[in-house]
Amino acid sequence: NAGVMQNPRHLVRRRGQEARLRCSPMKGHSHVYWYRQLPEEGLKFMVYLQKENIIDESGMPKERFSAEFPKEGPSILRIQQVVRGDSAAYFCASSPPGVPADNEQFFGPGTRLTVL
Amino acid sequence: AQSVTQLGSHVSVSEGALVLLRCNYSSSVPPYLFWYVQYPNQGLQLLLKYTSAATLVKGINGFEAEFKKSETSFHLTKPSAHMSDAAEYFCAVTRNSGYSTLTFGKGTMLLVSP
Numbered sequence: 207n208a209g210v211m212q213n214p215r216h217l218v219r220r221r222g223q224e225a226r227l228r229c230s231p232m233k234g235h236s237h238v239y240w241y242r243q244l245p246e247e248g249l250k251f252m253v254y255l256q257k258e259n260i261i262d263e264s265g266m267p268k269e270r271f272s273a274e275f276p277k278e279g280p281s282i283l284r285i286q287q288v289v290r291g292d293s294a295a296y297f298c299a300s301s302p303p304g305v306p307a308d309n310e311q312f313f314g315p316g317t318r319l320t321v322l
Numbered sequence: 323a324q325s326v327t328q329l330g331s332h333v334s335v336s337e338g339a340l341v342l343l344r345c346n347y348s349s350s351v352p353p354y355l356f357w358y359v360q361y362p363n364q365g366l367q368l369l370l371k372y373t374s375a376a377t378l379v380k381g382i383n384g385f386e387a388e389f390k391k392s393e394t395s396f397h398l399t400k401p402s403a404h405m406s407d408a409a410e411y412f413c414a415v416t417r418n419s420g421y422s423t424l425t426f427g428k429g430t431m432l433l434v435s436p
Contacts (some may be wrong), residue, residue, distance in 0.1 A: 210365070239423065246331075248412055248426035249366070262423065297365055311424065313358075313365035 210314035227283040231300030238281045243295040324349045328427035341400040345413035355396040356414040
């Protein structure tokens with residue numbers, strides 16, 4: 207059973223460009239979470255999605271950031287008009303159906319975004 | 323609201339010595355608590371979790387943690403450090419019911435010297 211997959215592993219963008227980060231959850235998992243890790247910081251929650259629904263986006267910046275988890279295909283975290291402060295590691299996690307609190311979140315290897 | 327405080331951004335031990343990584347939490351409701359390990363350029367791997375069963379939780383790689391409600395602590399220990407334990411360790415908390423996101427501490431880097 208393959209783990210959570212994220213691509214690309216490394217992404218370099220110039221200021222003003224768009225960044226698209228992809229996450230394929232583990233097979234059978236229907237909950238997806240995105241976290242951001244800044245240098246010297248722990249992971250910060252950004253958004254929680256189930257298939258075709260955003261459940262909680264309280265950690266997402268109000269502008270330029272969006273996320274989706276379509277019926278088919280991976281979850282996408284999109285950052286428009288990137289700025290240097292967006293440089294970070296972005297981690298995706300997934301968990302199986304059921305009560306989220308009872309279920310372990312399995313993390314992907316992350317995408318390291320560098321904005322030049 | 324929930325929060326996690328990890329005391330010490332870096333902890334250094336000698337190989338074979340006791341490992342103690344501290345975690346204190348704040349939660350207005352009964353919590354679930356987790357320890358994750360992150361190796362360089364990798365994602366997080368779950369070491370162990372407390373979900374209101376036994377207060378002493380055993381995890382992978384010889385680690386264990388004890389939930390102490392009176393001290394609001396969930397410290398991680400290992401009797402004898404190994405070189406391969408060198409990594410960053412994160413404590414996290416969530417509510418024990420319904421939906422809740424994970425709230426992470428800032429992490430503790432464990433350095434193991436020969």
